[in-house]
Amino acid sequence: xxxxxxxxxxxxxxxxxxxxxxxxxxxxxxAARLWVWEVPPSAxxxxxxxxxxxxxxxxxxxxxxxAFHPDESQVAVSSSDGARNVAEVFRLTDGTALAQLNHxxxxxxxxxxxDGTVLAVASTDARIALWNASTYASEGVLEAxxxxxxxxxxxxxxxxxDGSELVYAGNYPVLQVWDLATQTEARTKTLPDDGxxxxxxxxxxxxxxxxxxxxxxxxxxGSLYAVEYEGVGLTLLTLDLFTTQIEVTxxxxxxxxxxxxxxxxxxxx
Numbered sequence: 001x002x003x004x005x006x007x008x009x010x011x012x013x014x015x016x017x018x019x020x021x022x023x024x025x026x027x028x029x030x031a032a033r034l035w036v037w038e039v040p041p042s043a044x045x046x047x048x049x050x051x052x053x054x055x056x057x058x059x060x061x062x063x064x065x066x067a068f069h070p071d072e073s074q075v076a077v078s079s080s081d082g083a084r085n086v087a088e089v090f091r092l093t094d095g096t097a098l099a100q101l102n103h104x105x106x107x108x109x110x111x112x113x114x115d116g117t118v119l120a121v122a123s124t125d126a127r128i129a130l131w132n133a134s135t136y137a138s139e140g141v142l143e144a145x146x147x148x149x150x151x152x153x154x155x156x157x158x159x160x161x162d163g164s165e166l167v168y169a170g171n172y173p174v175l176q177v178w179d180l181a182t183q184t185e186a187r188t189k190t191l192p193d194d195g196x197x198x199x200x201x202x203x204x205x206x207x208x209x210x211x212x213x214x215x216x217x218x219x220x221x222g223s224l225y226a227v228e229y230e231g232v233g234l235t236l237l238t239l240d241l242f243t244t245q246i247e248v249t250x251x252x253x254x255x256x257x258x259x260x261x262x263x264x265x266x267x268x269x
Contacts, residue, residue, distance in 0.1 A: 003055065006033065012066040012075075013039075013247075019092065020050055021066050021075050023058070032060020034077050036092065054095035059086050065109045065156075069133065070116040074098060078107035078121060087121045089136070099136040103129055108155040114163040118180075122155040126170055128178075140183050144168045145176050154197055160229070161207035169198035175212070175227070189227055196223050202248045203229070213246045 006024035013020055020037045037050035059079045066077045069092075078087045085106050089099040105125035112119055112133060119131045128142040144155075145168075154171045165186060166178040173191040175198070178184070189210075191198065196214035203210055210229050215222035224246075 003033065005029065010066050012068055014068040014072050015070055016072060019068060019072060019075075021068065021077075023066055023077055023079070025060060030060075032058050032079060034058050034066070034075070034088075034090070036075060036090075036095070054090070056090055056095055056097075058088055059084060059100075065107075065111075067110050067112055067119075068092075069112050070114060073116075074133075076110055076112070076119060078103075078110050080106045085123065087119070087131075089119070101129070101131055101136060103127075109157055111157050111159055113159050113180075114161065120157045120159070120166055122157040122168060122170075124155050124170075126155070128157060128166065128168055130180075130183075142166070142168070142178055142183060144170060145172060145174055145188075154199070156198065156201055158201045158203065158210075161203055167201060167210065169201060169212070171197060173197060173214070175201075175210070191225060191227075192223075194221075194223070196221055200246045202246045204248060211246060211248065 005026045005028055009023045009025060011020065011022040018039050020039055022035050023032065024035065025032045034056040035052060036054040038053050039050045040048040042048065058077055059081050066075065068075050072092055074089050075092055076087055076089045085103040087101040087103065087107050087110055088097065090096065091098055101121065103121060103123045104127060105123040107121045107123050110119060110121045117133055118139060119133045121129045121131065126144040128144055130139040132139055156169050158167045160167065164180060166180055168176045168178065173193050175189040177186045179186040191212065191214060195216050197216065198212050198214050200213040201210060208229055210227045212225040212227060214225060
């Protein structure tokens with residue numbers, strides 16, 4: 001850890017793999033930080049150590065997510081201190097704070113559009129705020145599916161690879177796909193109602209399959225689903241563990257993060 005007393009909560013790697021960012025919280029001091037490392041290119045078989053560039057104070061206490069802008073000009077983190085729910089944006093080169101974007105509830109997840117023009121923030125009240133990633137002006141709010149009794153701490157968003165659609169998942173086994181041009185729901189995809197709720201989403205390398213890590217911390221169960229993005233097919237891939245984060249590389253390898261370690265699960269669909 002770069003500073004004593006902190007624990008890592010969420011981390012993200014930039015698109016070029018040249019930057020690494022992680023959110024950490026110190027329970028004793030009730031402080032939160034966002035660390036940003038520059039990752040030097042590998043030289044042969046040698047793997048150089050990342051170089052810490054920024055240690056930034058963020059609102060903290062409860063963290064949501066960390067995301068890099070596609071051109072790696074900025075990094076965003078969502079968090080809450082119980083009174084305010086914000087997405088904070090920092091310039092990557094010098095750590096300058098660029099914006100604090102307020103939300104109506106805990107901002108559990110955020111993502112940049114592939115062209116870098118929009119920052120989407122999903123809150124636990126089933127609202128998806130769309131922000132201009134240059135001016136930080138509001139570009140609309142999507143009212144996602146909210147059955148009421150399932151309102152809770154889960155909310156996540158992912159842009160489709162071409163940036164025309166947005167996928168939302170919350171405290172319910174249903175994925176909503178939104179058309180961003182019209183800001184209307186395009187279709188839904190229903191997952192098995194087996195007690196496991198969506199915990200993370202990742203597109204396959206070719207963009208044709210949406211991988212969904214689902215689980216129940218209460219039951220201690222976990223599943224991985226492969227959902228045809230344009231079609232209706234759904235395949236259960238055996239994961240057999242509770243995992244909160246998945247990533248897919250350009251080569252198609254699937255990485256799962258069940259508990260303080262990454263596991264490689266071969267080539268994803």
